[in-house]
Amino acid sequence: MEVLDQLHRRIVLKNTPKRIISLVPSQTELLCDLGLEDALVGVTKFCCHPHDITTKSLVVGGTKQVNLVKIKALKPDIILCNKEENTEEIVKACELICQVHVSDIYTIDDSRELIEQYGKLFNRPWQANELSAKIKIEVSNFINFIEDRKTLEVCYFIWKSPWMVAANNTFINHLLELNKFTNTFKYCERYPEINLEASGRNDSVEVVLLSSEPYPFREKHKEEVQVFFPNAQIILADGEMFSWYGSRLLKAFQYFRTLRLNLENNLTY
Structure with a gap:
């Protein structure tokens, strides 16, 4: 079997992989929802869905640092990575241990492509195609819901000390656009650091989203943030809904509907 990953790297496998290591939490959840939980021999310490996965699979590190000795000892058939989550190193x-598949996600279409690639890789075509189709329906229904609603200016914070936001060329920004949120930092790239003190007061921002991950905002x-965005509603946002690009998307759009309705109940138009 020969496939290309999302970096267009060629992967050749003699048989369907039976021993899988996932170094990305959202991809771990996706694999389990495709019925591959028993094939997962290694995961990261951040893999929290399903909640007991780290008791069933060996923890081999985080997303930025891994224990290569543990990984090699597990004798994996394939290791699953992501360009953003895992380092090139x-x-x-x-790759010195076994075949490596790297995902690269910026849009819903990229997410569906990854799901379908996993369906082919792991002999789960029916499950993958069904999941991809359900996500497509969820997106379509949400677009109908959001179509006539007001566009709101928003900031999406992912870190503190230093303050960092999600900007252009990210999956988070793609989902913000689907929600009819105009990202204040859409002209910046990726995840820039922001000096709030130097920037001063911003009266135009209507919503500030403080993500639950990777920094656990409370x-x-x-x-702290309200001082700089005095006219904004400050919301503690579920980061999984805005950044997990696998099967979590089946739950994300109901979350987005609720978020929008809650905002409308508090905003003055």
């Missing part, structure tokens, strides 16, 4: 090191951080 990790990918190269893993209620206490709302007041």
Whole structure:
């Protein structure tokens, strides 16, 4: 079997992989939802869905640092990585152990492509195609829901000390656009650092989203941000809904509907 990953790297496998290591939490959840939980021999410490996966599979590190000795000892058939989550050094090191598939996600279409690639790789074509089709329907229904709603200016924070936001050329920004949110930092690339003190007060931002990951923003951080965005609603956002690009998308759009309705109940138009 020969496939190309999302970096167009050629992967050749004699048989369907039976021993899988996933170095990306959202991809771990996706594999389990495709019925491959028993094939997962290694995961990261951040893989939290299903909630007990780290008790069933060996933890081989995080997403930026891994234990190559543990990985090699597991004798994997394939290791699953992501261009954004994992470093190039990790990918190269893993390639010395076995075949490595690298995902690269910017849009919903990229997400569906990955799901369908996994369906082919792991002999789950029916499950993958069904999941991809369900996500397509969810997106279509949400577009109908959001179509006539007002566009809101938003900031999406992912980190503190230093403050960092999600900007252009990210999956998060793609989902913000689907939600009819205009990203204040859409002219910046990726995840820039922001000096709030130097930038000063911004009266145009209507919504500030403080993500639950990778930095665990809490209620206490709302007041810190409100000073710089006095006219904005400050929301603690579920980061999984905005950044996990696998089967989590089946739950994301209901979350987005609820978020929008809650915002409308508090905003003055």
